Amino acid sequence: MKRLGEYTKPTVLFIDMNSFFASCEQQVNYYLRDRPIAVCVYTGKQGCVIAPSIEAKRLGIKLGMRLDEAVKICPNLVPVETNPERYRTFHVKIIEVLQQFTPDVLPKSIDEAVVDLTRCQLMYKDVREVAYQIKRDIHDKVGDYLRCSIGIAPNAFLAKLGSDLQKPDGLVVITPETIDDVLLNLKLTDLPGIGSRMAKRLEDQGILTPLNLRYASPQRLRAVCKSIIGWHWHLRLNFGGEVDMETTAYKSMQAMRTISTAQRRSAEQLDELLQSLCLTLERRMVRQDVFCQVVTFYCRYHDGRNYNDEVKLPEPKQDSMELYQLIRQRFERFQKVNQCEPILNRSIRSMSVSVFRFIPAQLVPFSLFEDNTRKNTLRKTIYEVKAKFGSDKLMRATELRDNPVFRDVIGFGSIKDLHDDENPF
Template structure:
């Protein structure tokens, strides 16, 4: 299913899977390989196995874990490369960072796939389907890779969805349609149904997930015990498994690469303001605050610099994050000028680390939280008042950087 879903009150889970990841990185970094059958893992006549194969190679029957010599026989024109796991790791980190721009709840499964729970942040980006489309576009435009995404209310359906229309697929399983979505699929698609279990079920005349969903629970549980109850639930589209990041979020950050290197400090500061707003919104959406604000600056030809400052109290406030990051930016550029260096800016970023859970407290907390929740996705409309004595300063700052009057 591909229609947009309302998703009101429902969990929103994405499974994101990079298509033919290792081979795609090779084709991205070596344009001469694009459109050719690329086989990653070693040379054609070595004793190793295939780590990955491009879709062009898969058309010849080449598959992962196949002996390299067999792959060479199936695909004599294949381009065999040993692979570069350091580059694959860097590409994976970039993709996971992109995912983390939309939710702190990212559960990597491997270098090339992850579950995302966007339930708490979907409204900031236009809904879960809009997030999926945006991730696909950004992965292609910013990273030169192709992403398939499944969107559903649970991990099971999201994972199966992302697998169904590769490459470059997007499958949306709308809330309430999970059982119907799974019904026509073969039993081999269902988590927990391995070859031995499938053999038994097929012996009973069951061929599809829908067949299993309609089976007598007493019969299935008598044969498979507790496992039987689990696979019956999944066959009916029920999966309460949660998205669990491998570790708690340590930082929240955004960065921007300019189309052309710039020497205009106003342009850099305007961009930094937008980045700080995005970081603040994500912190509030996840009920997080942080104490350490880090500026990342990349200048031509390719020098990366970072500066950071730790606050007395943790914050989730856009303007606080921006003011500190702007001060760090000005310090870095001033140091360059004093050293006689001209530093065209290629990339600017800001992150907040030392994060703790809990919304930021202040005067009239309940009313403030209600206003923020109603306006989280209104860019440059409201910053959230954590202390009333700073209201005039905020208004002045916003008048400088917004073409709309403060409210």
């Protein structure tokens, strides 16, 4: 939702759960509380830390560290394997708590959400008290070890900025009277959405600080950013309205996994992992009722090399086995032409499959040689049954494995799959 025009009342709350994955583990396992823990997809020494606890962060453990490096810094670090279903369950409970205050709740990621009280101003006289009540309700109704930082501001961007300023368990309010003091001590890269490349572009044009950015004219910002994004920066920092609350459809979907030492030893397991990535994308496309027109495969190896392939499909596809077979055919052709080792080999470190350029299912043209209507309907029905009775009640042959290698993982990014039926704005 865009809400343009001068708007200065701090009625937007950004809730950021602190060290969410680790805190969920500490919530269900009392032994882990007050200890430095690191949530990892795999807990071998080459495993990657995807979520350090608050205690671990204080000792210098950072997101993305290899587990063996983290243990050198903190010998008492407790590695914990990730449990995605647990984090989804806590996420849903937290959203239910937030929706008790207003229907205008927008989940931004697995551990973040926006609560817009703009339409509820007659109900809530003190927005700070609402924030404190949210903290209490999460503590009492979801988990007593879960903490969150909350930013309050007239728009979602500034509320997000506020939530980043005090962690853990912080509460920061940004208003027209306080914004300059807030920005004064920050770097450009401290602003959500500004990375090193964008910061360099701004600095090259004389915009060296967040305050410079705030007071630059919208015309200058549009020229520097070479797009409407510059105007959006002006609106965010000058209370010109809301430009960050729109819910958008998927532009692309990606399934990616880091590969463990045990998995890469077996060509069969690597092949199963590739099938599972394709199944993940099929599930998402079925839920969104779209077909893809482009598919890409990318993998990295331990020696720094990579392989990347992109295919523009002659006909839109949704079926996982069709995607898998297409990728395998491309592998075999590449290996034959270049007389090289298998693409899925023992030195592979990670692999990903992506699909994009979507077309709504109802607009997919019929094939001249094959009527896929029944197959497409069956695929959709399978996922409806899974959603109603459980994912293990009806399975395709490709999902039946004695020792499945595919680990369910979840990231901090898109969580549209959890809220497909909800569109509060």
